[in-house]
Amino acid sequence: MDLTLVAIILGLLAVLYGFVTSRQVLGSDAGNAKMQEIAAAIQEGAQAYLKRQYTTIAIVGVVVAVLVALFLGPVPATGFVLGAILSGVAGYTGMVISVRANVRTAAAAEKGLQQGLTLAFRSGAITGLLVAGLALLAIAGFYYYLTAIAGHSVGGTDRTVVDGLVGLAFGASLISIFARLGGGIFTKAADVGADLVGKVEAGIPEDDPRNPAVIADNVGDNVGDCAGMAADLFETYVVTVGATMVLTALLLKNAGDMLAPLMALPLLIGGVCIVTSIIGTYFVRLGGSTNVMGAMYKGFLVTAVLSIPAIYGALTMALGDMGALIGAEVISGAASTNIDGTLVTEGVAEVVGGFTGMDLFWCSLLGLAITGLIIWITEYYTGTSYRPVRSIAKASETGHGTNVIQGLAISLEATALPTLVIVAGIVVAYQLAGLMGIAYSATAMLALAGMVVALDAYGPVTDNAGGIAEMAGLDDSVREKTDLLDAVGNTTKAVTKGYAIGSAGLAALVLFAAYTTDLKEFFPTLDVNFSLENPYVIVGLLLGALLPYLFGAMGMTAVGRAAGDVVKDVRDQFAGDPGIMAGTSKPNYARTVDLVTKAAIKEMIVPSLLPVLAPIVVYFVITMVAGQQNGFAALGALLLGVIVGGLFVALSMTAGGGAWDNAKKYIEDGHHGGKGSDAHHAAVTGDTVGDPYKDTAGPAVNPMIKITNIVALLLLAALAG
Amino acid sequence: MDLTLVAIILGLLAVLYGFVTSRQVLGSDAGNAKMQEIAAAIQEGAQAYLKRQYTTIAIVGVVVAVLVALFLGPVPATGFVLGAILSGVAGYTGMVISVRANVRTAAAAEKGLQQGLTLAFRSGAITGLLVAGLALLAIAGFYYYLTAIAGHSVGGTDRTVVDGLVGLAFGASLISIFARLGGGIFTKAADVGADLVGKVEAGIPEDDPRNPAVIADNVGDNVGDCAGMAADLFETYVVTVGATMVLTALLLKNAGDMLAPLMALPLLIGGVCIVTSIIGTYFVRLGGSTNVMGAMYKGFLVTAVLSIPAIYGALTMALGDMGALIGAEVISGAASTNIDGTLVTEGVAEVVGGFTGMDLFWCSLLGLAITGLIIWITEYYTGTSYRPVRSIAKASETGHGTNVIQGLAISLEATALPTLVIVAGIVVAYQLAGLMGIAYSATAMLALAGMVVALDAYGPVTDNAGGIAEMAGLDDSVREKTDLLDAVGNTTKAVTKGYAIGSAGLAALVLFAAYTTDLKEFFPTLDVNFSLENPYVIVGLLLGALLPYLFGAMGMTAVGRAAGDVVKDVRDQFAGDPGIMAGTSKPNYARTVDLVTKAAIKEMIVPSLLPVLAPIVVYFVITMVAGQQNGFAALGALLLGVIVGGLFVALSMTAGGGAWDNAKKYIEDGHHGGKGSDAHHAAVTGDTVGDPYKDTAGPAVNPMIKITNIVALLLLAALAG
Secondary structure (H helix, E strand, C coil): CCHHHHHHHHHHHHHHHHHHHHHHHHHCCCCCHHHHHHHHHHHHHHHHHHHHHHHHHHHHHHHHHHHHHHHHCHHHHHHHHHHHHHHHHHHHHHHHHHHHHHHHHHHHHHHCHHHHHHHHHHHHHHHHHHHHHHHHHHHHHHHHHHHHHCCCCCCCCCCHHHHHHHHHHHHHHHHHHHHHHHHHHHHHHHHHHHHHHHHHHHCCCCCCCCCCCHHHHHHHHHHHHHHHHHHHHHHHHHHHHHHHHHHHHHHCCCCHHHHHHHHHHHHHHHHHHHHHHHHHHCCCCCCCCCCHHHHHHHHHHHHHHHHHHHHHHHHHHHHCCCCCEECHHHHHHCHHHCCCCCCCCCCCCCCCCCEEHHHHHHHHHHHHHHHHHHHHHHHHHHCCCCHHHHHHHHHHHHCHHHHHHHHHHHHHHCCHHHHHHHHHHHHHHHHHHHHHHHHHHHHHHHHCHHHHHHHHHHHHHHHHHHHHHHHCCCCHHHHHHHHHHHHCHHHHHHHHHHHHHHHHHHHHHHHHHHHHHHHHHHCCCCCCCCECCCHHHHHHHHHHHHHHHHHHHHHHHHHHHHHHHHHHHHHHHHHHCCHHHHCCCCCCHHHHHHHHHHHHHHHHHHHHHHHHHHHHHHHHHHHHHHCHHHHHHHHHHHHHHHHHHHHHHHHHHHHHHHHHHHHHHHHHCCHHHCCCCHHHHHHHHHHHHHHHHHHHHHHHHHHHHHHHHHHHHHHHHHHHC | CCHHHHHHHHHHHHHHHHHHHHHHHHHCCCCCHHHHHHHHHHHHHHHHHHHHHHHHHHHHHHHHHHHHHHHHCHHHHHHHHHHHHHHHHHHHHHHHHHHHHHHHHHHHHHHCHHHHHHHHHHHHHHHHHHHHHHHHHHHHHHHHHHHHHCCCCCCCCCCHHHHHHHHHHHHHHHHHHHHHHHHHHHHHHHHHHHHHHHHHHHCCCCCCCCCCCHHHHHHHHHHHHHHHHHHHHHHHHHHHHHHHHHHHHHHCCCCHHHHHHHHHHHHHHHHHHHHHHHHHHCCCCCCCCCCHHHHHHHHHHHHHHHHHHHHHHHHHHHHCCCCCCECHHHHHHCHHHCCCCCCCCCCCCCCCCCECHHHHHHHHHHHHHHHHHHHHHHHHHHCCCCHHHHHHHHHHHHCHHHHHHHHHHHHHHCCHHHHHHHHHHHHHHHHHHHHHHHHHHHHHHHHCHHHHHHHHHHHHHHHHHHHHHHHCCCCHHHHHHHHHHHHCHHHHHHHHHHHHHHHHHHHHHHHHHHHHHHHHHHCCCCCCCCECCCHHHHHHHHHHHHHHHHHHHHHHHHHHHHHHHHHHHHHHHHHHCCHHHHCCCCCCHHHHHHHHHHHHHHHHHHHHHHHHHHHHHHHHHHHHHHCHHHHHHHHHHHHHHHHHHHHHHHHHHHHHHHHHHHHHHHHHCCHHHCCCCHHHHHHHHHHHHHHHHHHHHHHHHHHHHHHHHHHHHHHHHHHHC
């Protein structure tokens, strides 16, 4: 049977899982009338926001689709539209499940902690497996259509398949940056605004129904942390697996009979890991203890361990003999398309080794190990049991200033271990199987996306459940349980972001290799010098590293500005109707939701276009000044500059934000004076600062890096065509 | 006359200026007995700290000197010791002047604003010209000794001169990172600690004599902002001018008769700009207005404008015919030592253009223009008249959280324009005269160091003067005048840091070129691949970019920890003797100074050794895993990674910190509720956060970058020898 079809079937299995499990979730108790009323308000707000967001994105999307069609032809444009629509579907569906699971989780938590965990985690698993399944279906389906139905071949001079896959990745990336950033601005503007005017000014607790911004805050969890995150991971999956296939098509084009199974192999790995992810979800149980993080780990470990034989099986199925050398004969035949991308000085013969199926297996295992290590490091930096979070909590005793200083110190420090892990991953994978090794490590990382996203998507559901319990006036014991469930949410949310940006570190090398290989193919006579000795390479690196800074600045400013608007609106509502604070009249929740919606949509446009336009501007300006070959050199360096700069910006922001949030929770648990103490006030400030760090600017760096890379690939194709 | 001797004479002129002007400053009224008593306490504390700091550094220095002597021989070791000692002299002398000028400035401000400005600026100018003069004397004197007296030649196979200059730079850099970091930790631990426990907890104003940490805070201004800064700029000068000479010796070794004047030319440019800097200092006057920044600008502009003909004169004096081509014949003769460092594929003949004296003149002008632009951009981001600072002040209205969010957003944004200026500088200079063009732009930037440091060193003097006026109970009008003088201090301090890191951006390319040239000379058979296509290059870039993050984390943590100690000590003193708060008994200032001293010394060691050890570890680990040529490739990439990462860390921290500080000042001037308002409290938090950003972690990145580069050069020489 065609391996791609197997992958498609496994992708459909994920969708089936989502369908069946969502019926279970939706069939459970939806709580009392008051709870349902609150949930309906959140649903309505989230739907209204996403509708407006996707309408705006659609306008940009249509313009870009037309441009892609004009410059690159109908297939890339179709890929773009497909990627864009499925990214939207992944985000939207995630939100739909999430806004229905929240109230049901609150109701289930009335019965017990395990019940609450089961319901919340199942709804997270639906999102997780839909993201992985839809992403796999998008690539596998489109690839199957192009090759088996439309009859395009890989490996010859026909570039249709490669261009189509790049177009697909572009669609997924472009939508996801808008969704990540728009959702991120929405959720944090509402959260920061609600906290500032509620907790700080009016002195009412979090999630108090008298706060007009409280529904907006809960809507934000769904459109940002759920829908935005889902779109982001959909993008990461499509780009990483797609890049591995593109690199295979470019580097191994002469592999003959092996080319077809090699192209399908990344899809197959994704497919078998969907099965292991589904199995893993059933192992997330407390087993008598109250260690929620432990329950999560059980599920992840089962998935990771089962994935080892599953990936081995996939490799054997595709390659047959695991010891046979792949690639070596290709190199000896064609010196210009060498397998590992090292610069071979022209005229100098160099022997480059190929790789075996076993090498790819070890590289895949390396990817699983990197994922595990990143989870472990993230828990260390954001969990309440370890030095970093506790040091921030302790620094809160001496005030707001020292809390923020220590938080910033931790955020800077938190970049070190993940970077060392990624660097070690690059070195080992490259030693094992060259660039293809790095690509397989990244692919194996993403193959676990179903499980990783499940852990993350669980967070906003429990967060909302707590809010609903508070607003509906449920017994305090319910809120205690949802708080217990929510406590690990900060860590799991940080995990996904570290995981996404970590995989981007590997994928960036793969995308850069695709860029240089394409460049050689499209402009064979141009001697582009990517050496660090070429000052235009330094120029490109510096400009690339600047992008995440500028992007982060825009995201942070947007949140600050929109949060300020929220504060003003809430103040107005309080001033206009004293009955709100007295609890006798209801605030106008919809007005605040509407205000944040407009602000988020307006603010997401310019920063999202930055990574689209920057590569084009840099190429043309440097070409004008120093010739086309330096234009291409600077553009290539820009692609790596954006990951060299962006990796640190993203890691520091997401880990730092998580640590600040949990330092606050740690104090609220009764340490350093507990709730209401001076240390707590300082910790609330730190949490507020961390909010746009971890949920707006930081995570959006990941799709930004990809877009820059993909735009460069498309620019190359457009210039050549 | 020997051009080097001319430079030496001009360097001596700077020292003479320092001597004469310091007699003027010391001869002026030193205030009443109470003021002198306070000043004496500050002096004593500063002297005690620096004594202990330099003793500790000396121990490290002796160990390193022995290692340098063992691995590289006596000349580099002598250079190292010379650079180290003169760096210490520059820092120490700056402090000596500063602690005596502070009380005299307070006394002069009693007479009038112009009198205060004149005295404070003169003392700044002494430090500025001593830094530039001593740096010039160090290089010119050592170079003269090596060539004219010891008889070593440049351009042949004798590497003594090059190795000696690199050793000199290493000495300057190693001392300066300790001084910058140690002083930075001292000043900010004292400042943050004093503010937290004084302003926030006890509710007493800044510089209140009842605060036991108040003398430590004032000591900090002198040992950090003055001595540390002076050592830093001394280092920047020595490394930049030294690197230009090293590059000349390596690239233009076959220039024959032109080589000697080309070697002396950077020294001569430095020399003539000492004259223009001295002239400029006499133009810093208010001229009836109260625009202190305007007075500063006048002085700088006079220096910059006069430097244009002065540099032209220096070029003509050295080169004679400004239109004659330099370098072109060298290239045609020896393809492997091409002038601009572009990778020439072996066996392919490439014609590389030389450059003329006029080209170097335009590049020097470019350096002056970059300096002017960086000053202008820094003023925009840190001055109270523009959007950035005002946006932070406005965000303070909604609390601590939004103040910090907006401050972080501004700090991220503030990297963009300087980066674009540096990138444009690289492109234009390279177009004009290749790598030598970039080196001359950087040299011309540093030639203005006398003036730029003067503007900076003025700041801590006025800051101290205000403190003394407050503590001595002088009339409020005096404090108002010192506040007016001090207000521009935040901007001028930020300017120097932006200037230093900006020049490092250019110098890094020069140092990298020295590295690659040395590599080819020492290991001619090794084909090191610096292309971005080599994954070990990416590994090096990532590890290099990590260094400033890790370094920043250590610096921030150190300040937080030491400030916490200060808070505890002050609390103890308040609790132990209620008479302190009542004003009836004197706090034990010396105890706090001593505590901060010990903490700063202890905390500066490990982060300072990071850039020394990192290149060595990376080289050996990668060599072990992937062979020596990849070890050298990763090491080279590390050098550029540290600037690509460090430029943004340093720019964002120094500009952001300055903006936070001035946002607080802006509110204190009566905006957004003024002193004591909620906005003011939030702004104090922002200022506290900005303190270690701008005065500890941020500025120390500059020497860190240099050390990494110099250690790599020394490692190469050691491996070859």
